[in-house]
Amino acid sequence: MGRTSIFLLSAAATVLAGTMPALSAWQPQKPIEFIATAGPGGGTDNLARAVQNIITKHKLTEQPIVVVNKGGGSGAEGYVYGKASAGDPYKVIFGTSNAWQQPLVSKVAFNYTDLTPIAAMAQDEFLLWVKQDAPYKTAGDYLKAAASGEFKMGGAQSKDTDEVLTRMIEKAGKVKLTYIPFKSGAETAVQLAGGHLESHVNNPSESLGQWRGGTQRPLCVFSPKRLPQGQKVTATEGWSDVPTCVEQGLDIKQYEQPRTVWLPGKVTTDQAAFYVDLMKKVQATPEWKDYIEKTSQVDTFLTGAEFDKFIKDDLEHVKQVAGEQGWLVK
């Protein structure tokens, strides 16, 4: 008993010491708004709400947090709102890589440079999925069958991550696929289950239930190494049993979607630093680990120069694909 309280005290002291430097800098003085650039129930919305919960539970800030959904226009609504709120440190925008990808391919009224990058918090993996009873067992078989040119690939949104990856598969596998855009990954998964498509490239969480339910299965993952060991999804297989696409002769080493956090433009360095620090604390909690595991994402934390470099690299890559496809807007 006594030992526990001493331990707790010292733990509290460490936490206090940890927060001390931040206290001297900027602190929020009124409620904070989290803007999810997706509708309720989507991946980005889940992230914003998970972070809100963790912050509230661990009292990481004194101020209350409200989550607002601004998912119109494939998320553009939220980013435009962020741009319009320049200088306001009480608006935190949760998004994906479409913060920099969307302005490349459509005439939206924002660019990622209008926002202040805080961090990339988690990476969602992409897999190549086919219908459960499809004849092909590997990505190689799939590509051979796709050479007929009759294959339909589904995905969420147009000229977005899913279609970029589809075009990369076409190039690497020397095949031609018909890309059919749907509103969301969930909708796409259902279309595959019904046999209206041959394949899609959903994130793990988007097709988890469908895999378990035996309507579709992953062929390979677009990652340099296999996914970490976790609980089995079906009776016999788990995420770590899915081979990488490179292993199977589809030469795309890595393709991931970061979950990104932003502040509006023109905020002070102190203000940005506060949120970087806040997100770091969120990441250190057991609830965060739990969230990452349940949604089958990869835990990463990119901020500052690392995050900038990530954006620049990804932008170069997408620009190249978009340029080849003639998607770039003037």
Added chain:
Amino acid sequence: MENLSELWHGFTIAVTVPHLVLMVVGVLLGILVGVLPGLGAPNGVSLLLPLTFGMQPVSAIILLSSMYWGALFGGSVTSILFNIPGEPSSVATTFDGYPMARDGRPTTALATAFGSAAFGALIGVILITFLASWVAQVALAFGPAEYFAVYFLAFASFVGMGGAAPIKTIVALAIGFAIAAIGIDTVSGSVRLTMGIDELVKGVNFVVAVMGLFGIGELLVAVEEEFHARAVSSKIDWREVFRAVGRLPRHGVALLRSAAIGCWMGITPGGPTAASFMSYGIARRFSRRGRYFGTGEVEGIISPETADHAAGTSALLPMLSLGIPGSATAAVMMGGLMIWGLNPGPMLFVDQKDFVWGLIASMYVGNIVAVALVLLTVPVFAALMRIPFVVIAPLIVIICVVGAYSVSNSYLDVVMMLGFGIVGYLFKKLFYPLAPLVLAIVIGDKAEDAFRQSMLMSKGSLGIFFANKLVTCLIVAGIALLLLPLALQLARIWRKPASPATETTAHEKVII
């Protein structure tokens, strides 16, 4: 039979004191978010979601689904009393519910709506209980072409026989399609029709449009016309609540037909909104009193309400068994399911029997709780109609403004809502029909996506709409509904070719 014993087991889980308390709390909260326009069931459920993280999954889903039932009921209240639909799916209820309430019969209108809604929900739950596994497979047969066919059928059933001149119906439809096209286009990814307003990239929210068109539009008409500006001296009579519910079985055909439409649209993810419109449209065509629809007809309330609730209830089935949410609220609940550590899909029925059957049993109990609570509140809501117009008018404006703002905390939405109010007023003054406009705003966008996805799949061939039995039947039924009134008119002209006088009248009828 196996299902029955499972259901019995479910009742032992659902009918416990803590769960009954959760149902009452959920239903009351639901009625509240349903009554307040702009808040709505999906938002209400997502607000409540974080509170459920510490709960048992079965308790959590009982709370959330009870809230959903409450919101579905509550959404009808403002539609009937003030012509402001609280939920997209209660728009069709305004067509006859509001005229009846203005006519001094708000109690009858509300009780009829709630009674038929409860019937629809009950049919939905029975369907879930007995046909869960079979029905789940039906939804899978729906690809883009089938989706388009369903939307086409909804348009056809509603538009085919409009009360207004066909050209006015077409104009209203076209404006609706144009509004639905605003924002990012799913298929091409490009921005459309934002007219230089950056924020319009998000598109026009349905609630914003409807609150303006109906709520503010009606108010402007009322200000002008003295008749409307009077408070309605409605008698508040408890017995009328029971009498109205007691009269429902007389409309058995309408009830069953609407429940069937609702269940079908809920399972094939057309959703409650399309279901209620379609049911209203079909009722107007096949009811003996069809031509009186729009003036406060009982069946004009029964049809959309029954279908709305049957669809809302059966929409939970594809969510549980396939992981396809049949409505926006179901989508939020599915997010909840994942957070509670459950994975929607066929395995849920095997792995999580307590959860699934506890939920299904709670749908029976929860709906009974909801209808009891909501019938008790009828006189209270009906009393609102007695408040003088000078008091209620500013209140309606406040409700609409707050409602529009709370959709996504945006002033632009408030401005647009007021703009839609003027459009609604002009439509009414010039006798343009609002229903096709609203229908096009709601499902125009989805219909367009489905059509273009089909075209991508078939490489531009219209043959895809006749590629299998399902889609062919849907398309043929749609075309038949569209052409039926025209064919009837032609038959009439053909039968009496002799007198030129009748020919002119028949010809006039076609135009009007």
